[in-house]
Amino acid sequence: MITEQTQLDAFVEHARAHKVLAIDTEFMREKTYWPKLCLIQLATPERAVAVDPLRLHDLSALNVLFQDENILKLFHASRQDLEIINIEMGCLPAPIFDTQIAAALLGHTTQIGYGPLVMNELGVHLKKADSYTDWSRRPLTKSQLQYALDDVIYLPKLYDSMSRKLKKLNRMDWLASDFRDLSDPSNYEKPPEERFLHLKRVNQLNQQQLACARNVAAWRERKAMKRNIPRKWVLTDEQLVEICKREPQSIDELFMVRGVDRILKLDDAREVLRECQAAYREDPETWPELPRPAKSERNVDAQVDLMTALVRLRARENNVAFQVLVSHDELVHIARGHYERCDVLKGWRKRMVGDELLKLVNGELALRIEDGNLKVTRRSRSSSRKPKGPDA
Incomplete structure (x- = not known):
């Protein structure tokens, strides 16, 4: 010692x-x-x-x-x-x-x-x-x-x-x-202004309410830092989201959220209300959005199922855990043509299976069952589309 x-x-x-x-x-x-x-x-x-x-x-x-x-x-x-x-x-x-x-x-x-x-x-x-x-x-x-x-x-x-x-x-x-x-x-480094993205039930809020949540969550983060106490001791996630849902215009409306009158002192409540009102005055063009796929994007369940089968095969052959190679979200991104944040298309993961995933979604590879085992075969040029991908 x-x-x-x-x-x-x-x-x-x-x-x-x-x-x-x-x-x-x-x-x-x-x-x-x-x-x-x-x-x-x-x-x-x-x-x-x-x-x-x-x-x-x-x-x-x-x-x-x-x-x-x-x-x-x-x-x-x-x-x-x-x-x-x-x-x-x-x-x-x-x-x-x-x-x-x-x-x-x-x-x-x-x-x-x-x-x-x-x-x-x-x-x-x-x-x-x-x-x-x-x-x-x-x-x-x-x-x-x-x-x-x-x-x-x-x-x-x-x-x-x-x-x-x-x-x-x-x-x-x-x-x-x-x-x-x-x-x-x-x-x-986690900017307080990004903390709202991690709130429980934040997806229940509309865009104006999200702007309010961004402001209040950043205020809560700074208070917790300054006082060196857990953020939930300032306001819980549930209370914070409920406050933003109500879009309060007064202290009384703020205190209608269960437990807020006990956890927030009056001076803190005034600050929270100011953060909410500042969000209401913002240009709607500046309101934040949650990262989510557009509703208009096509369903890609079939593509993801095929890619999953290919990843499982390569993971088993290389004695590597499936989750280490790729996440389900990454497979969805690849199926929809979004390659920017896919680790499976970088470094050793790309060599092990990422290149093949791109060929599969671009029609260059085919999967089939032979003697009870999954086989990967290359399709002829005449039956496959032009290759696409981050390096194409």
């Missing part, structure tokens, strides 16, 4: 001599907007430590490790860890290897947990007795500390095992772009 600056400096010097560094965090955020960092676990192949940010307030020495391009940073399910490191330390570790993401290319289920992956790859059973711990309490017990350190102790061994298998399959470089994206700060 590292609680002093000299200990941290010594570990940093130790870690700089190694090519990999395993990283994990423990944090609490049930009662706050910003996650409260309670522990940082770090491990090289030789040594594992837990850094106590509740005792050691200057963590800047770790920036040297996190931003060293010669040290590969190992995580499992890294997004939340990276988010809190970015908040607390103002940097994003790079380069990265995420064992959960890589596991999907070795036949494991998508979003496999750390414990099952360690068991499957290394044959080690991890105890889960301290999985629901209040990490802000001190002192930590020996059992809690061991549980926390187990989350990094096996990452270097996992990396060795998985990288060998990926290299044997010539897949080691496939995930380079995925890992680079994890270190992109724009993935962790």
